Amino acid sequence: MTQQQIISYGLIALVIIGAFVSLALATYRRRSARTAHASVVAGTLKAIAGASGQGRADGGPTTAMGASAPHPSLTVAGIVDPVLWTRATVAEVARIGRYQRAATIVLVEIDGLDRLIETLGPAAGDRIVAAAAATIRAEARATDSVTRLGPHRFGVLMPETDEATAKNYTERVRANCDRWLQTGAVSLRVAIGWASLTPELGPTGTMHLSQERLDLERRTGQRAGFAAG
Numbered sequence: 001m002t003q004q005q006i007i008s009y010g011l012i013a014l015v016i017i018g019a020f021v022s023l024a025l026a027t028y029r030r031r032s033a034r035t036a037h038a039s040v041v042a043g044t045l046k047a048i049a050g051a052s053g054q055g056r057a058d059g060g061p062t063t064a065m066g067a068s069a070p071h072p073s074l075t076v077a078g079i080v081d082p083v084l085w086t087r088a089t090v091a092e093v094a095r096i097g098r099y100q101r102a103a104t105i106v107l108v109e110i111d112g113l114d115r116l117i118e119t120l121g122p123a124a125g126d127r128i129v130a131a132a133a134a135t136i137r138a139e140a141r142a143t144d145s146v147t148r149l150g151p152h153r154f155g156v157l158m159p160e161t162d163e164a165t166a167k168n169y170t171e172r173v174r175a176n177c178d179r180w181l182q183t184g185a186v187s188l189r190v191a192i193g194w195a196s197l198t199p200e201l202g203p204t205g206t207m208h209l210s211q212e213r214l215d216l217e218r219r220t221g222q223r224a225g226f227a228a229g
Contacts, residue, residue, distance in 0.1 A: 076130060076133040076134050076137060077137070078137040078140075078146060079133055079137060079146055079147060079148060080145055080146065080147050081147065082147045082148065082149055082155075084147075085145050085146075085147035085155060085157060086203065088145050088157055089105065089157050089197065089203040089206075090203055092157060092159055092197060093197060093198075093199055093202055093203060095159075096197065096198065096199060097199040101159070101160060102160060102161060102162040102196065103157070103158060103159045103160065103161060103196070103197040104158045104161045104162065104163055104165075104166040104194055104195065104196055104197060105155065105156070105157055105158070105194065105195060105197050105203075105206045105207060105210050106155070106156040106158060106166055106169065106170060106192065106193075106194040106210065107149070107153065107154070107155055107156075107192065107193045107194065107207070107210045107211060107214050108132070108136055108153070108154045108155075108156070108170075108173060108190055108191075108192050109152050109153045109154075109190065109191045109192075109214060109218075110128065110129065110132055110152045110153075110181075110188060110189075110190055111152075111188060111189050111190065111191050111218060112187060112188040112189065113125055113128060113129070113151075113152045113188060114152075116128065116188060128181070128188065129148075129151075129152070131180070132154070132177055132181075132190070133146075133148065133154065135173060135176050135177050136154050136156065136173055136177075139169060139172045139173050139176065140156055140158070140169065141158075143159055143160070144156055144157060144158045144159070144161075145157040155207075156169075157197075162196065163194060163195070163196050166194045167194070170192045170194060173190065173192065174190055174192060177189075177190045178190065191214050191215075191217050191218040192214060192217060193209075193210040193211060193212065193213035193214025193215070193216070193217060194210055194213065195209040195210045195213065
């Protein structure tokens with residue numbers, strides 16, 4: 001074997017080694033990206049679980065939604081799985097950061113449902129929740145994503161929507177729900193909170209801010225719009 005052949009084989013070997021190294025680096029980056037995405041999703045689900053586990057103003061217990069076992073969605077058309085919804089919020093944050101667009105997360109909770117279940121039984125509660133879910137979905141756009149985050153609680157992801165526009169949606173949901181919620185044997189109402197989804201807050205921070213505003217409305221009855229947080 002001549003020296004020139006040895007050099008040629010050596011160069012070929014270096015090219016092959018370089019290709020393997022590049023492939024390994026690309027695989028590592030993809031795995032790291034998936035791990036980071038999964039971490040954000042898990043963190044958001046944990047935040048949802050914590051918010052769902054807070055005490056309710058009507059004194060009834062609230063069942064916390066575990067991050068690994070979110071509350072099942074209803075058999076209502078257009079209500080998506082909570083995990084898929086959370087992934088959508090993470091993806092929406094990335095889109096907002098890239099294109100400088102608006103988006104809002106809305107939380108809707110049925111107040112008084114525990115009392116109704118104690119009085120009329122779980123089946124009555126299930127019918128109320130299903131009707132509320134259908135109303136929340138019907139008032140949303142096709143591009144909005146609606147999920148059930150807990151026994152009495154729903155989340156709505158609204159792309160291309162600022163807080164002022166989201167307020168119009170929440171008032172439609174409130175009006176249509178209150179029309180039939182307050183006519184039963186046990187008075188019920190919806191409490192709603194919403195906040196702009198921003199890269200600075202992220203899904204977790206936005207969920208917390210929406211929950212704070214929902215709790216404020218429950219305590220005070222305040223329904224005014226909010227400045228972007």
